[in-house]
Amino acid sequence: MTKRYKRILLKISGEALAGSKGTGLDFDTLENIAKVVKECNDAGVQIAIVVGGGNFWRGRSGGNMDRTRADHMGMLATVINSLAMQSALEAVGVPARVQTAIEMRQIAEPYIRGKADRHMEKGRVVIFGCGTGNPFFSTDTAAALRAVEIDAEAIFLAKKVDAVYDSDPAINPNAKRFDSLSYIDVLNKGLGVMDSTATSLCMDNNIPILVFGIEDPQNIIRVLEGEKIGTIVSNG
Numbered sequence: 001m002t003k004r005y006k007r008i009l010l011k012i013s014g015e016a017l018a019g020s021k022g023t024g025l026d027f028d029t030l031e032n033i034a035k036v037v038k039e040c041n042d043a044g045v046q047i048a049i050v051v052g053g054g055n056f057w058r059g060r061s062g063g064n065m066d067r068t069r070a071d072h073m074g075m076l077a078t079v080i081n082s083l084a085m086q087s088a089l090e091a092v093g094v095p096a097r098v099q100t101a102i103e104m105r106q107i108a109e110p111y112i113r114g115k116a117d118r119h120m121e122k123g124r125v126v127i128f129g130c131g132t133g134n135p136f137f138s139t140d141t142a143a144a145l146r147a148v149e150i151d152a153e154a155i156f157l158a159k160k161v162d163a164v165y166d167s168d169p170a171i172n173p174n175a176k177r178f179d180s181l182s183y184i185d186v187l188n189k190g191l192g193v194m195d196s197t198a199t200s201l202c203m204d205n206n207i208p209i210l211v212f213g214i215e216d217p218q219n220i221i222r223v224l225e226g227e228k229i230g231t232i233v234s235n236g
Helices: 027-042 067-091 113-121 139-149 183-189 196-205 219-224
Strands: 007-012 046-051 096-100 125-129 154-159 180-182 209-213 231-234
Touching: 007 139, 027 046, 027 067, 027 219, 046 067, 046 113, 046 139, 067 096, 067 125, 096 113, 113 125, 139 154, 139 196, 154 219, 180 183, 183 196, 183 231, 209 219
Parallel strands: 007 046, 007 154, 046 125, 096 125, 154 209, 180 231
Antiparallel strands: 209 231
């Protein structure tokens, strides 16, 4: 494997983990992703993962529920996904640790930057749960924040769509696909890559965002090797 990056942060949407089911967990999808992560890990790539929770709970679907409480429920959903990802990785022989931004010592380590760094240096995959631990911040922002903290060279944004478009390609067959974008373009056009807080954090710290479809998990390797698939968001 020709490695373009030594350390990456892989952000996987909760919806992607549901596979074709739409909700909950699809264990074939988890296994397929774990096998590809193992290939990358075996090649010496240091990997951290942030997973969303949208396959179980989306805060904005909470009706009249208090936003803070709804966001806390979303954080707990990410822990379910993190533990499932950890189990899938360990089943294929990859040592993995879950660290959470909200302390729950019985099931996961608390997030400690130095400890996460040592885990990756020892060849373990670290999975970050609970987002940033704060309401009103998305798991996209958590991915950007953790990427900055652990000195990741890029964010691999694995989604159900294969690239960034100017509108939803599932609704608009004429949606324009972008091969590359600047952070400013994403912010000015209001494109749904990451939320504005996450995009700004990546821009300020010059961390490229590589957006691609996770339906074929081998795309992770293709992006790692520098193949131009999906969309790259950078300073240009």
